[in-house]
Amino acid sequence: MSQFFTLLHEQARSHGERIAFHGFRHGKDQLCDVSYQALLAEVEQTAAVLNGFEPRCIALKAANSIDWAIVDLAALILGIPIVPVPSFFTPSQVQHTLTSCGADLLIGDWQESDGKDCSMVAGLSVFRPYDAALIPLLPGSRKVTFTSGSTGQPKGVCLSEGNLFQVSNMLAQQVSSSVLGGRHLALLPLATLLENITAIYVPLILGQTSVLLNGEQTGLSGSSQFNPQHFLAALIHHRPSSLVLTPALLMALIQLVQIQPDIAKSFRFIAVGGARVSAALIARAHELGLPVYEGYGLSECGSVVALNLPDANQLGSAGKVLGHNELKIDEQGQVWIKGNTALGYIDEPFTTPWLATGDIGELDEKGYLTITGRVKNQIITAFGRNVSPEWVETEAQRYMSLQRMVVIGDGELNLTAVVCANDDEMVVDDVRGLNSQLPDYARIGRVLCVANSTKLREFYTSNGKPIRSSFEAWAANLTEHEQVHSYHLTQA
Structure with a gap:
């Protein structure tokens, strides 16, 4: 049985009335709450509907919503590979993604040219693609996350449920003392692996509440279009205790706090990653009362590999390596990781324990990792x-x-x-x-x-x-x- 499904059963039994998700349904404009008990019922119902389609692989493309999370969990407990498709992918990248993974069921915001509209599930449209190829994914694949590399051509990373559970459980253990009793606001798209984990799986493990709004309501649309007024309104209204930010969004948050200091009071833990962060920027955030902690990760390792924490924090570093991974640095300065590595890329399994990350880094005597750049750059x-x-x-x-x-x-x-x-x-x-x-x-x-x-x-x-x-x-x-x-x- 799925480890996440077991967790959902336990939360529904122990804390059934606790709010799992607060936010919007797909295409609706009214906020609502979904308790853990109601979430279990909806996930089971959605899983039954999905199972009836007998899909080999599901592609999910939609804005952040409670329904997005329900479909994601339902596919996970059924053991059906799901491919989150970022809304900021170009049409050619979307087509490449579908061709690469062979998705034979499309859920969410698709066009007539993508497939035949045949039903609804969890408030999202269901399409049958016209020309889905039979693509054998790596055995055990439960999530295929596509990342856009330097050429702009996405590459599919195959992750098992074990990969997802290991990183989610480790993060839950490390941040539990900081975030318990609070709520997480998903600012990044759920199609981003890091936010998928921190806004759905980690709160599920902790029995926390996650706030799911679409990009227009949080101020972030696409990969880089940002509206600070909408972001500020979301922070004032929802008072989140945790966020995941990129360096550019951290800069925006700092500017907002300088204008309106009260919004900093609700935060207990803010993770920042996706690119290296200036130590001066994080120091400024700390001066303003923002509990910001830099981390490091990559899709090929299930997301987070290292993270600064309240009791183990060093400015300018990406923190210490979390316990579910091992790390070494070779003579050329390249970072290698062993532990929670992915199954591999589509049709390209990883065959050795150690993964070359392509990142250049340093590891000090206290165990703090600093990433300085990319080997190829x-x-x-x-x-x-x-x-x-x-x-x-x-x-x-x-x-x-x-x-x-x-x-x-x-x-x-x-x-x-x-x-x-x-x-x-x-x-x-x-x-x-x-x-x-x-x-x-x-x-x-x-x-x-x-x-x-x-x-x-x-x-x-x-x-x-x-x-x-x-x-x-x-x-x-x-x-x-x-x-x-x-x-x-x-x-x-």
Whole structure:
């Protein structure tokens, strides 16, 4: 029997009237509560309906809602692989996802071109795809999470229920003393593995309440469109005790707390990840009373691998490795992980215990992990010095004008910063300030200020990661007709 189904039974029996989910039903505009007892009944009913379709694999594409969580849990307890499809995927990425996993049942927001509308389940539309291929997923696959890499082409990671349970149970153990009695607000899409775990599975283990709102109601739509007023309204109305944020969203939260300090009072634990976070940014959050803790993880390891905690916290690090994993760093500085590794990619099982992450990191004598960049992104300057662009970009987070700065310069004498800017003078001044905090080999020598940010959209993946090779090629072939101002800085 599913471990999560057993947990749901236990919560319904022991705390049946406790609220499991607070939020919206799909397509509805009225808030509602679902108790653990009611959740068990709805999950069982949904599982029975899903079972009647006899699906091999389910693709779920919808905004955050209580119904999203119910379908996800129902598929899990049936042992049917489910593929959460991010709403920010492009049509070609969605098609690639469906073709790769062979989903033969589509649930949620699909179009007529995707399949034939045949029914409803848990308030969501059900479609039969027109051309689902028979794709054998890796044995034991229960969730296939697609992540957009540097090429923009998603790659499916196959996770077992054991993978999901191990990381969820470990997180529940580590944060229970901080979050018990509170409520978690899902800000990121549930199609994101980290939020799927922290907003559905961890609260289920702890018997907590999770608040599920769609992106318009929380202020976050797509992968990077953000409305701070909607975010503020959600925080004031729901008073969450925990959140999961990206560095950019943490910056937004800090700005809101500076304007309205009272919203910080409800928080007990705020996890931040998805990219390296500036120690100065987290220190500022702590000064404002925000309990922010940086972590590190990847889909290939079921999400979270390391995490700072209230009683074990070191600024500038991603925390200590959690107990369900082992970690080592090789001579080239690459991080390797063993323990809760995934089954593999679709049609590409992992065959060795240790997984090469592609991340560059350091492990200090106290066991704190610091991630400095990606192996494939490492810049080697004309002077032969190795620089991780992510490290320089992280240090730039302390400056508002440099939040979207991209560092390039492989093989060049000096590094170049590409910045979308309305105020060139402020950008150049901030880069000078940044340079004063960096060693000479990592300082920015040229700044490219781009007035029209739409020019650079094609240089990012759908989830907002820079395609550095595209930036390098573009910068090397700039013409005088482009709306770009170039500034050369004197190195100190």
